[in-house]
Amino acid sequence: MSVLVDKNSRIVVQGITGREGQFHARQCMDYGTNVVAGVTPGKGGQVADGVPVFNTVKQARQEAGANVSLIFVPPPFAADAIMESVDAGIELVVAITEGIPVLDMMTAYHFVKSSGSRLIGPNCPGIISPGKCKVGIMPGPIHREGSIGVVSRSGTLTYEVVHQLTNNGMGQSTCIGIGGDPIIGTNFIDALDLFQKDPQTTGIVMVGEIGGSAEEEAAKFIKENVTKPVIGFIAGLTAPPGRRMGHAGAIISGSSGTAQAKMEAMEKAGITVMKNLGQLGVTAREIFK
Amino acid sequence: MKIHEYQAKEIFQRFDIPTPRGKVASTAAEARKAAEELGTTPVVVKAQIHAGGRGKGGGVKLAHSVDEAEKLAGEILGMTLVTHQTGPQGKVVKKVLIEEGQEIEKELYLGVVPDRATASIVFMASLAGGMDIEEVAAKTPEKIVKVAVKPTTRMQPFHARALVYNLGLEPEIAKQFSALATKLYNMVLRHDCSLVEINPLIITKDKKLIALDAKINIDDSAMFRQKDLQAYRDLDEEDPMEVEASKYNLNYIKLDGNIGNMVNGAGLAMATMDIIKLAGAEPANFLDVGGGASAEMVENGFRIILSDPNVKGVLINIFGGILRCDILASGVVQAVNKVGLKIPVVVRMEGTNVEEGRRILKESGLSLFVATDVLDAAEKIAQIARG
Numbered sequence: 001m002s003v004l005v006d007k008n009s010r011i012v013v014q015g016i017t018g019r020e021g022q023f024h025a026r027q028c029m030d031y032g033t034n035v036v037a038g039v040t041p042g043k044g045g046q047v048a049d050g051v052p053v054f055n056t057v058k059q060a061r062q063e064a065g066a067n068v069s070l071i072f073v074p075p076p077f078a079a080d081a082i083m084e085s086v087d088a089g090i091e092l093v094v095a096i097t098e099g100i101p102v103l104d105m106m107t108a109y110h111f112v113k114s115s116g117s118r119l120i121g122p123n124c125p126g127i128i129s130p131g132k133c134k135v136g137i138m139p140g141p142i143h144r145e146g147s148i149g150v151v152s153r154s155g156t157l158t159y160e161v162v163h164q165l166t167n168n169g170m171g172q173s174t175c176i177g178i179g180g181d182p183i184i185g186t187n188f189i190d191a192l193d194l195f196q197k198d199p200q201t202t203g204i205v206m207v208g209e210i211g212g213s214a215e216e217e218a219a220k221f222i223k224e225n226v227t228k229p230v231i232g233f234i235a236g237l238t239a240p241p242g243r244r245m246g247h248a249g250a251i252i253s254g255s256s257g258t259a260q261a262k263m264e265a266m267e268k269a270g271i272t273v274m275k276n277l278g279q280l281g282v283t284a285r286e287i288f289k
Numbered sequence: 290m291k292i293h294e295y296q297a298k299e300i301f302q303r304f305d306i307p308t309p310r311g312k313v314a315s316t317a318a319e320a321r322k323a324a325e326e327l328g329t330t331p332v333v334v335k336a337q338i339h340a341g342g343r344g345k346g347g348g349v350k351l352a353h354s355v356d357e358a359e360k361l362a363g364e365i366l367g368m369t370l371v372t373h374q375t376g377p378q379g380k381v382v383k384k385v386l387i388e389e390g391q392e393i394e395k396e397l398y399l400g401v402v403p404d405r406a407t408a409s410i411v412f413m414a415s416l417a418g419g420m421d422i423e424e425v426a427a428k429t430p431e432k433i434v435k436v437a438v439k440p441t442t443r444m445q446p447f448h449a450r451a452l453v454y455n456l457g458l459e460p461e462i463a464k465q466f467s468a469l470a471t472k473l474y475n476m477v478l479r480h481d482c483s484l485v486e487i488n489p490l491i492i493t494k495d496k497k498l499i500a501l502d503a504k505i506n507i508d509d510s511a512m513f514r515q516k517d518l519q520a521y522r523d524l525d526e527e528d529p530m531e532v533e534a535s536k537y538n539l540n541y542i543k544l545d546g547n548i549g550n551m552v553n554g555a556g557l558a559m560a561t562m563d564i565i566k567l568a569g570a571e572p573a574n575f576l577d578v579g580g581g582a583s584a585e586m587v588e589n590g591f592r593i594i595l596s597d598p599n600v601k602g603v604l605i606n607i608f609g610g611i612l613r614c615d616i617l618a619s620g621v622v623q624a625v626n627k628v629g630l631k632i633p634v635v636v637r638m639e640g641t642n643v644e645e646g647r648r649i650l651k652e653s654g655l656s657l658f659v660a661t662d663v664l665d666a667a668e669k670i671a672q673i674a675r676g
Contacts, residue, residue: 099510101514102508102510103440103477103508109408110439139641142640153556157554160557160608160663163608180555182405183405212406237562245555246555248510255423276664276667277563277663
């Protein structure tokens with residue numbers, strides 16, 4: 001078992017004829033992911049790298065049986081692409097796009113929540129169940145199939161964490177990049193809940209950063225609902241207040257959203273909080289043995 | 290994007306939101322002319338910088354005559370205004386706003402923000418206006434009325450009613466307040482505002498609701514459709530190195546430390562800053578060259594870091610996924626050769642083709658310290674910091 005994506009996932013890549021979409025669709029297929037369709041409005045009927053292209057997501061679902069979408073559509077059109085997927089009945093929508101206007105995401109967010117679909121991201125590396133399915137832009141070879149669930153707001157920082165886990169002999173059940181934006185479809189609690197219920201997952205690594213209060217809420221959820229061991233890391237102890245640190249959601253507003261407050265909340269909930277990123281892998285070996 | 294008060298009030302006026310009559314001036318003579326044109330006294334002379342707390346810092350003064358307005362404008366223009374939001378170095382005042390003085394009966398607070406937790410546009414209002422709203426929120430949260438407007442309903446009369454009844458406004462003011470809140474909501478949607486703040490929103494002696502102050506931030510991600518506001522960007526308000534970095538799509542924030550760093554990805558960049566601190570040094574910057582940085586971006590980033598005279602050493606931390614380490618290594622070598630190297634540089638890279646990348650660095654003949662992992666990089670940075 002793994003969560004959300006596996007061998008049965010049938011992917012439609014929205015924006016498959018763009019530079020990013022094309023490149024990553026190929027990378028996903030090389031990993032063994034079943035990419036069954038692409039969507040680019042106006043290019044329906046074409047074939048991109050062996051994948052049939054449709055004008056609409058609905059066609060991709062009906063004619064190619066897609067049940068997961070992977071979005072590389074540019075920011076001005078990305079919220080529309082998310083809502084199109086949801087409207088077409090796609091079960092899992094993974095939005096990689098960074099820089100979607102907040103107001104657009106608000107509309108998309110409420111539409112997703114009123115549907116039966118799940119959104120991961122936007123502004124995320126995607127999701128991977130190692131050895132089974134990769135729906136995203138993460139480098140496949142650093143992962144190994146195993147039993148640790150990873151959930152993170154970041155991209156390359158997640159790769160660093162995964163790399164340390166793999167190097168220390170711990171594979172991953174599923175790694176979910178939930179995204180660095182202020183409004184995201186799947187939050188820490190959603191992911192933690194999935195990992196807690198997944199029999200393959202025996203331990204969880206949670207990677208947060210400054211901004212908002214998602215980590216504090218997750219800590220509370222863990223204390224009450226998660227029985228599996230959790231290791232936490234928070235980036236941004238040295239980040240100055242009031243500045244957006246790359247990610248749209250990574251900002252300390254006044255005195256709220258600091259790394260210090262998040263680490264304290266997590267420690268109180270019984271989570272092993274790493275101060276030194278470099279020791280995460282070694283510590284995980286201890287905690288997850 | 291942040292904009293000035295006088296610009297925010299220009300936008301307010303387009304949405305028929307009441308503001309005091311006023312005019313912006315860049316010289317004392319212009320300020321005099323503006324005061325003359327207003328034709329009333331007193332007038333208020335307000336420093337225009339991108340920071341709050343201007344009044345306490347001496348940037349807002351009341352003038353009782355045209356002569357005094359000219360004199361005060363002359364004093365404020367060119368001064369370095371230090372407030373709790375500017376940092377100790379302060380900001381130089383280049384423009385002042387000359388406004389008609391108001392007879393204030395009461396000061397309210399009204400803020401509008403897209404709220405991340407509820408994915409709604411949230412109004413925050415309080416009768417405790419004119420004060421630091423963060424302080425009010427921390428000490429007396431019950432004094433703040435919050436109303437969330439979801440995109441599914443958009444702004445309805447019931448939202449406005451919830452605001453005015455919870456604030457306990459008298460009917461005459463309530464009517465004006467409801468209208469103003471609706472106009473603000475429309476403005477937020479039209480201009481992708483990521484923050485609107487009116488502090489204070491005043492009730493005048495003759496029972497008029499007026500936005501005495503105005504603050505608007507625009508969502509940077511929405512600038513592609515806010516082209517008419519692009520002209521409001523004031524580069525004088527931004528750090529010159531950050532402006533330079535933004536030309537190359539680099540996400541750079543200048544900090545006060547002495548160890549420069551360059552990283553791909555925002556999360557890893559923050560974590561790298563934290564590692565530098567943990568090693569006993571202070572980060573000189575935040576620099577995210579992007580998840581898929583190119584050799585050219587690495588070169589530009591390197592040049593910008595080295596232009597900071599405080600920097601005594603540099604840590605490059607790249608997790609190459611899509612970006613291969615051999616290409617990155619070539620980029621670093623190319624950058625160092627072009628820019629020159631007078632301070633120690635630690636390179637830690639990991640990921641695709643890392644062996645080849647390390648070989649390129651080693652054989653370049655440059656005195657780069659190659660770190661094997663994060664721990665090793667921290668150790669090498671600590672050595673540099675100790676001198």
